[in-house]
Amino acid sequence: MAGGDEGCRLYLITPPALEPRAFADTLARALDAGDVAALQLRLKAVEEDALRRAIDLLLPVAQSRGVAFLLNDRADLAVRHGCDGAHLGQEDGDHAAARKLLGPDRTLGITCHGSRHLAMEAGEAGADYVAFGAFFPTATKQAEHSATPDVLEWWTEMFELPAVAIGGINAENCAPLVRAGADFLAVVGAVWNHPEGPEAGVRAMNAAIAAA
Ligand SMILES: Cc1ncc(COP(=O)(O)OP(=O)(O)O)c(N)n1
Numbered sequence: 100m101a102g103g104d105e106g107c108r109l110y111l112i113t114p115p116a117l118e119p120r121a122f123a124d125t126l127a128r129a130l131d132a133g134d135v136a137a138l139q140l141r142l143k144a145v146e147e148d149a150l151r152r153a154i155d156l157l158l159p160v161a162q163s164r165g166v167a168f169l170l171n172d173r174a175d176l177a178v179r180h181g182c183d184g185a186h187l188g189q190e191d192g193d194h195a196a197a198r199k200l201l202g203p204d205r206t207l208g209i210t211c212h213g214s215r216h217l218a219m220e221a222g223e224a225g226a227d228y229v230a231f232g233a234f235f236p237t238a239t240k241q242a243e244h245s246a247t248p249d250v251l252e253w254w255t256e257m258f259e260l261p262a263v264a265i266g267g268i269n270a271e272n273c274a275p276l277v278r279a280g281a282d283f284l285a286v287v288g289a290v291w292n293h294p295e296g297p298e299a300g301v302r303a304m305n306a307a308i309a310a311a
Pocket residue numbers: 139141143171172186187188189190191208210230231232240263265285
């Protein structure tokens with residue numbers, strides 16, 4: 100997941116609940132609708148067996164399309180199942196240990212809320228990107244932390260490491276985040292809950308990023 104020169108790109112996160120076999124087709128159509136840099140599998144409410152089944156069914160859908168497949172919360176399973184990386188929050192274990200486990204070729208993303216300090220720590224722990232948010236109210240997660248575009252401006256002026264923006268982002272509100280330097284916009288609802296369907300959601304996000 101290189102950032103910077105390529106301009107801002109879409110980072111799609113799965114819906115919070117899904118039936119993997121049925122969802123595989125929906126996902127394929129969404130990924131075929133436009134430019135998606137990465138997909139994060141984020142299933143917080145399933146047992147490990149179900150999570151592993153979901154990885155095995157959905158990873159090929161993303162990887163066969165050149166979309167990086169990242170796993171939320173679990174660097175260990177990311178390695179075991181051949182994912183392209185893992186996204187870890189501040190409560191998801193030791194980031195430096197996860198870096199070691201993932202090795203040099205897999206992506207490690209770390210949640211930094213709105214904090215410059217956490218972002219610098221994430222960089223020191225070996226993150227490949229830092230994620231700031233929530234920028235807007237979100238129905239997907241009880242977000243206890245928020246961020247404002249100035250942290251993106253500051254980060255991208257100071258550091259090369261890509262910055263992800265997350266939280267309530269949609270085609271109507273994303274322009275200030277793109278202009279502030281976000282390398283990726285991570286979204287759930289803007290795509291999966293788009294009134295005209297996920298494909299329209301991907302197209303709307305792509306168009307809004309290009310127009311920002
Ligand atoms: C790209 C991206 N950014 C932030 C998060 C949030 O991670 P975390 O704080 O660990 O919260 P959960 O997603 O685990 O509920 C994310 N998943 N992805």
